[in-house]
Amino acid sequence: MLMNTSGIETIAAIATAPGEGAVSIVRVSGPGSLAIADRLFKGKAPLPSFRPGGSFVHGLLEGPAGVTDEVILLIYRAPHSYTREDAVEIQGHGGSAAAKRILRAVLDAGARLAEPGEFTKRAFLSGRIDLVQAEAVLDLIRARTDRAAQAALEQLNGRLSGAFNALYDKTLVACGDLESTLDFSEDELPATLMADVALKLKSIRAEFKRLLDSWDEGHVLREGASVAIAGRPNVGKSTLLNALLGKERAIVTPLAGTTRDTIEEQITIDGYLVRICDTAGLRDSSCLIEQDGIRRARELVLQSDLIIYVVDGSLPFSQEDRDHLARLQKHKTIIVINKSDISINETVKPLASDWSVRYISAARSEGLEDLKKGIIEHLGVREGIPHHAVISERHRHLLISAHKDIVEAGLILSRAEADPTLAASRLRMALETLGTVTGRIYHEELLNNIFSRFCIGK
Ligand SMILES: Nc1nc2c(ncn2[C@@H]2O[C@H](COP(=O)(O)OP(=O)(O)O)[C@@H](O)[C@H]2O)c(=O)[nH]1
Ligand SMILES: [Mg+2]
Known part of the structure; x- marks a missing residue:
């Protein structure tokens, strides 16, 4: 295995999707990348390791068994690469066999097969992106609508990280203010300082709310809404x-x-993915098959957004309609009165x-645009508003926990015998949780959790 003195291994993987395609890309990153390229690449002088970063060159890739493929080699030099390491990308012919042949030659020359998400993990560990941005990479890959892709891109560009960082910084300032009170004896504690911190905490809580409110939309963007x-x-x-699908499904x-059975199909409304289920x-039915369909229908109604x-x-x-409606929540239900073409x-x-x-009128496709608008309104997403970064389930979980500590700190300060030390320790706890969101603080398990969901080569 090719290592340099820092002990960092050089990793490689096929970066393109499996199957037939025009081009396949094998990605190599780490201190040994250019040495591996020198060993395998046969083309015009100079050798790859003498070429500048950001250049590319055409030639042949030759493994121990002879010519592997005709390729284009792209050269990246640290820190100007995805991982901030030296890296090369080898573009060969498409198709899984060609890509595998290149990968095998690279592995034989000293690289190790990358783990899922390892390139992005290195980008995080090198400090090029934070954890929220790394998650955005996955969101972007998984995005199924234009709007989801746009939101992921905003997140990748650091918009959401900025919001989290601002929240962190504000909490840090409030915490510092409280800790500075330790320098005062109890009777000379400036009264305005406590009031000032209380005010800061209030504005921090408002910021929390704004971020938490974006979760509904984030959820719909990533997973699509179930209707x-x-x-x-x-x-x-x-x-x-x-009528909604525009086909006889x-x-x-x-x-x-x-x-008798549930039928699920996907439609896009205003850029949001909606999984719609008939x-x-x-x-009450005596038919066994129909009974089972009805049981499924009831279950689905409970689970849907x-x-x-x-x-x-x-x-x-x-009366039956009345009974069914009595079991439904108003904010999660739209009543559609159909057959308006006959009479109401x-x-x-x-x-x-x-x-x-x-x-x-479903039969005449009338009123559908208005219904679609209603669906979007009910899902807690804002129709027509420009794209913006939204929080994910992991962020939400951490924000709720940090918010609890901020609220608790506020309560401690509002008591007659306010204890600034105790309140400050609560804010420290909130800071620790907030730090985990962007990855200021991380542990191996957290990283494994996030990056194992990536594909190999990303
Ligand atoms: N006049 C009219 N008939 C409709 C309309 N929508 C559905 N129907 C008719 O109502 C009947 C039942 O429709 P269907 O979609 O199978 O109902 P379901 O059992 O609720 O799925 C069919 O004969 C449809 O043609 C509508 O908007 N106007
Ligand atoms: Mg039906």
């Missing part, structure tokens, strides 16, 4: 799914009990005062 279409049989649930018939109509409860608007509002029964109209209601 279940539910309601009694024959109200037009499957017709609505088809679910079977529609005038017979009640047509849909379900079996809710009713949002429920579209469809009512046949041409019929009187029924007077008995469904009072619903509008209490619930979020949309009138549509």
Whole structure:
């Protein structure tokens, strides 16, 4: 294994996706990268290790068994590379066999196969990016919509890290203020100082809230929102799914009990991924298959981010609908009154005062734009607002914990016998948690947790 005196190994991996493609890239990073390139690359002089960073050269790659591929070699010199180490990228012909041949030659020449996410982990350990930015790399790779990609890019550019750092710095200042009170004896403690810290904590809490509020959107951006279409049989649930998809996905018939299984499809609304699920109509049925479909429908309704409860608007509002709605949460439900092309029964109209209601004709695709707007509103995402970085589940978890300590510090200070030392120690705890968000403080397990989700080569 090629090592230099620092003991850092040189790692290599195929960076392109498996399968057929025009070009495949093998990435090599670490102190031995250029020496490996010198050994394998046959092309015009000078040798790769004499070439400047940021240059590329065309030639042949030759392993012990002869010519491996015709390649382009890209040269990076520390610290101007993804990892901040010396690195080379070898662009060969596409296809998995060609890429594997190059990788094998590189490994034979002294590199070690990289672990998942190891290149990005090195970028973090070298201080080029923080942990929040490293997570953004994964988000970007996984992004399935333009909006998700844009949010990941914002995060990669450091927008979210900036917000976390500002929060950290403000807390640090408040903590320092409190710790400075230790220099005073109790009776000469300046009264304004405590009031000042209390004010600072209040503004910090507002900042926490702003960040925590972005979680809903972050969740929808990363995983997509789950929306279940539910309601009694024959109200037009499957017709609505088809209309939203713009294709005949679910079977529609005038017979009640047509849909027996749940059908999930994805649509994009305003750049957000929405997983939309058509379900079996809710009713008492003696058919075993239908019963199972109804059980699944009920489960799905419980798990979904949002429920579209469809009512046949041409019929009187029924007791069964009333019973089903009684089990649903208003803020997670949109009542869709369908078949508005026939007529709207007077008995469904009072619903509008209490619930979020949309009138549509699924069969004629009328009212769908308004319904889509309603879906976006209900998911806690802001329609039409420019992209911005949003927190993830890990950030949320840590923010909630740090927020608790900040609140506790505030409470301690508000007591008649305020104890600045105790409050400061709470703020220290909050700082430690906040430090874990961006990776000022980290432990191996945390890094493994994050980087093991990456693919090899990233
Ligand atoms: N007039 C009218 N009929 C509709 C509309 N939506 C659905 N239907 C009809 O209602 C019946 C049941 O539709 P379907 O989508 O299978 O209902 P589901 O059981 O709730 O999935 C079919 O005959 C549809 O053509 C609508 O907007 N207007
Ligand atoms: Mg159906």
